[in-house]
Amino acid sequence: MMIHVTPDIAVDEAEIEWDFIRASGPGGQNVNKVATAVQLRFPAGASSSLPEDVRARLVRLAGKRLSKEGILVIDARRFRTQERNRRDAMERFIDLLQKAAKRPRKRIKTKPTATSRRRRLETKLQRGETKRARRRIRGSEE
Numbered sequence: 001m002m003i004h005v006t007p008d009i010a011v012d013e014a015e016i017e018w019d020f021i022r023a024s025g026p027g028g029q030n031v032n033k034v035a036t037a038v039q040l041r042f043p044a045g046a047s048s049s050l051p052e053d054v055r056a057r058l059v060r061l062a063g064k065r066l067s068k069e070g071i072l073v074i075d076a077r078r079f080r081t082q083e084r085n086r087r088d089a090m091e092r093f094i095d096l097l098q099k100a101a102k103r104p105r106k107r108i109k110t111k112p113t114a115t116s117r118r119r120r121l122e123t124k125l126q127r128g129e130t131k132r133a134r135r136r137i138r139g140s141e142e
Contacts, residue, residue, distance in 0.1 A: 003090075005097040011049045016093075017041040018086070023077040037077035040089040045070020050097075058100035072096075 002010040023037035044050075044058050044066060062072050074096075076089035112120075 003094065005094055006101045009050065009054065009097070009101055011042075011047070011097065015042060015047055015049060020082060023085075034082070036080060036082045036085060037075070038082060038085040038089045040072075040074040040076070040093055042072045042074075042093065043070060044072040050100075053103070054097075054100050058097065061096060061100050 001013045003013055003016075004010045017040075019039040019041065020035040021037045021039065022035050044055065044062060047055060050058065058072070059066060059070070065074060066072055072093075074089045074092050076085040076092070078088055079085050
């Protein structure tokens with residue numbers, strides 16, 4: 001089954017690996033018995049589902065969630081049920097992929113306007129005048 005991230009990007013569900021572990025925190029008597037926390041593992045560095053530019057942006061966005069082997073690990077333990085944590089991990093994974101799919105806008109270099117250059121020079125002159133006024137006056141010794 002394919003997970004549709006954007007209209008032109010879909011990830012094969014077979015590439016995603018799920019691990020279920022015991023979560024700390026609230027859960028009552030269940031906390032020590034039921035593995036409710038979820039780890040979603042996705043081979044971001046070697047995925048054939050993602051275009052090269054999206055993969056590169058995903059690796060940069062993932063940060064510490066990416067292992068040395070290039071595997072993206074999303075940990076979900078916010079909720080008390082495994083199903084809700086699984087849904088939460090999948091939502092966060094899709095959100096991260098959608099952010100990676102967006103191409104950053106090119107920065108257009110702009111020149112400072114004539115007014116801003118004039119204003120800058122006037123401010124510099126004024127600052128210099130203030131500093132000159134603070135100097136010791138020549139000829140008057142105290």
